[in-house]
Amino acid sequence: MRSDSVITHDFARACGEVSVEIKRQIGVLIDRSGYVTHLIVGNDQSIEIPHLDRVRVAQSRLRGLRLFHIHLKEDPLNQEDLMDLVLNRFDSITAAIVDSSGIPKYYYTAFINPDPESETPWLLGEKVFPGQLKEGYSEELFSLESEFTKKNSNFKNAQLTNRAFLVGVYEPRKMKRSPEHSMSELKELCKTAGIHVVDTYIQKKSADPSTVVGKGKLQEIILKSVHKDIELLIFDLELAPAQAKKISDASDLKIIDRTQLILDIFSKNAKSRDGKLQVELAQLKYLKNRLSELDDNMSRLTGGIGGRGPGETKLEIGKRRVEDKITRLENELDALRKRRELNRKARAKNEVPIVAIVGYTNAGKSTLLNALTNSTVIAEDKLFATLDPTTRRIRFPKEREIIISDTVGFIHDLPPDLSLAFKATLEELGDADLLLHVVDISNQNYKEQMEAVDGILNSLNLNEIPRLVIYNKVDSISEEFKESLRENEEILVSAATKEGLLELLEMIEHEIWLEKGSEILNPIG
Template identity: 45%
Template sequence: MVVYGNTQGISKKTVSGLEKIYRRKVQPTRIISQELARYLTEQSSEINRQLGVLITRAGTISHVIIGDSNSIFLPDLQHSYPLGKKYLRGLRFVHTHLKNEPLTNDDLTDLALLRFDYIAAIGVKDNLPDRFYAAHLTAQTGDKPYEINPAANFYNDTIDFLADVGAIEEEMGRQRPEAADTNGEKAIIISVSQGQKHEMEESLDELQELCAASGIAVVDRVIQRPKTINPRYLLGAGRLRELIIDALGKGASLLVFNENLSPSQTLAVAELTEIKVIDRTALILDIFARRAMSRDGKVQVELAQLKYRLPRLTGKGTAMSRLTGGIGGRGPGEMKLEIDRRRVRDRINILEKELIKLSKARVQRRARRSSSTLPIVSIVGYTNAGKSTLLNNLTESAAFVEDKMFATLDTSTRRLRFPQERDVIITDTVGFIKDLPRDLITAFKATLEELEDADTLLHLVDASNPRFDQHIESVENILKDLMIDDKPTLLVFNKTDKIPEDEIEGFITRYGAVGISAINPATFGPLIEALKERVFFRHPDNLHEEAEPVSGV
């Protein structure tokens, strides 16, 4: 058993006496026993420092802590007493106040951030307990998610601790039943930007859709438009603490930032809370990891994840978890952080080599397709635009379809029969998204090379999405990055069944596009004619051939 905090300048005898506190036990119905309180105030007066104890609900002492004359620094509790999905941590924190003063703002912040059952301060007067100050959390969220008990004489304290805590948790269960739901993650999504508010709202809408695709329930949305972006936390430290307290009160287990966080920002925010902290890129990578089915897809996603995580690996920097021996390995050894980083780099090298092998096999398949002289049409578009549904209904196939972002990642290739025994090869690629993570573009570059062989790109757009014009721009930017934006492209508006007919006609006229509903093959006529014009009628010998219905459409 160790005494936590600053023990410098404290005699061995005093430290030894404080270590013996661990042998004591407090009656579970009391916040603290009178005997233990008297001992703490006596020792606190003698060394002129605050002393504190953390007590479990069973009444055992889990931590003894030494502070300074005005404050006390709490140790890390997330490993020994993790909060998890519980309402309260299961610990009460009792400490001394040398000036007999009430609970401070720091005390109340610790109560809210660390989710203690109770926090109490024992005022010291003439080396003995005097005033008793206590506070506990409530089921309410907001600026003050706690209730401060009236100050009382320590010896007149009548709080029934277990009964109080039981009532608090029962009320929390009634007010926020979703907080106890263990099925999936609960998140607060956050956007911190100096952009226009409506743009931030639209971007958060998309982030919420991404959360849904990853099985995350969004319990709140936060928009911050600061005058200056905080380089450490994005938003101010005080506002961030408020946000974390609110998240804990609402049962959230995840903070999702819409902006991409630097490794240092991710670490800085994570140091303030036990709640997991991720950004938009990490969320997209998680979705890709869930949806990758083929060997190609799994390798590409793992490679992107490792490249994202490598600069975010952190360690204590001084503790060595193991030594590496042998020639060239003798001496102080490697720190665990360095070993972890080396292992990640080794794994990245292995995956990159495997990706090269898979790419060679893909090149061979593409060469065989090219030698067949069949025209190739590649479907591209924003995620969840309906590409797989269109492929299925055009070719009477059964590729996986789901109304979620990035439902399918693997490239699908089918043969489409046109009239007069003419065929084309049609491929469906991974969906695009605004600000697609650079590591993902790099990892999926081999897959996206399929687009280079396309004779025509079919750019599918979800016309029912109010942000479809931004989606068009995002897709065009990615095609430009891949240097294939000069290919013949047919713009097709999908989901026309979800918007008024006159509205879709306006879109078609304005963009020079074709309108369809991918779930209704009866609407494919204009699309087939447009494809035929681009694929088959580009040669003079074909200009006067008669059109016939497409087989299976």
């Protein structure tokens, strides 16, 4: 097609006549030099775009192909056409509406909207009559592409990669906490993992078990993602392997679920040999469950974020090798556990009381341990900053001392593989003489978080161990709230400002040595 217009009337008319004759839509893909690369014959309603290589052309974000097709009915460009435009990143899409003899009456053209903040991902042009088709198409494309580049460079560096769309599908009846709470926690997890959340979608029931959200909704999400340069789709649930595959088949996006996100954070944060092994084991178990059902989409499902996957995991790793590795890791962990047990026994002989700090992730456990012992255990405004149990000693007057330990934070619905993996670390809690349950009282979901922690402690059969509930971060709550807590005689502290720590130490002393009995009962001794 030797013309610098989106289509020539002669060409359109030739297509229209054939289209009317065979009573099917006809479409063509035209490259930038004007050559037809594909001829597509559809039915009377629509055409189906053949599977085009989805890899984006570097620099230019457009495919370098435009779609022209015939509409036999009086329809302008419809939703499906516009989806095709965006999902395939066509230069433009044009429909000619033809009369009964195939002669185009008028045309509609749409381009992808280069503004990622805009409401609709496309720019739909006005109706154009045959006499109005004009030259200047390549110039129009050129300015569109420079618009893309400009918008892209507006993103801050950190916001350019790991851009994510969060999707939560909830059955409120089955949930202990509100969808909004769950979603805000997912956002926190993303922040911790270094992911930039661009958009979110909450649905309050499951629509289609095969794709989780309905097909139309999924398309809409994918469309938005392409439009906003999003590369990750994160689901606030554990996706069944078949679901993950179905969703990833429908798009180029990397599909991740909550479990994978947590695994990813764990793998970044584990420091000790033990912790690293445990995370790797959990990752491999997760992978194993997925291996049998997956094929070429593996890379997008297992790579982790930014390519961090379990150890040496590559596509060619077979299920067999994964199983071997799992066995090896389990043995290694077993050996480590035995050694830990010996250490514990040695400690038990010394009869130094053990106090363990537990609580929801980010409650301030590590900060509290630091404040109580003046040590520097990593404390960060991140979820799962601590993955390795840390142990310190605190000396009290009268030659008394305790061992105090920090633990991995708890979270709602900890993925089963992970909770198993960390059970080993948490097993030590069984030896504790006292548990300090640290609560972030400044978090509006603190009640749900407390319930989650109680639930996990119960499942570990730790009900028998005396427990102190400590409300931390009282420096960031209102006076009124603080007063009401005081009236209920709650233990209020701020690990940050050290408010209430002396009282807390006294209480620990009291709990331990009063419980244990004898000598303290003598007021003189």
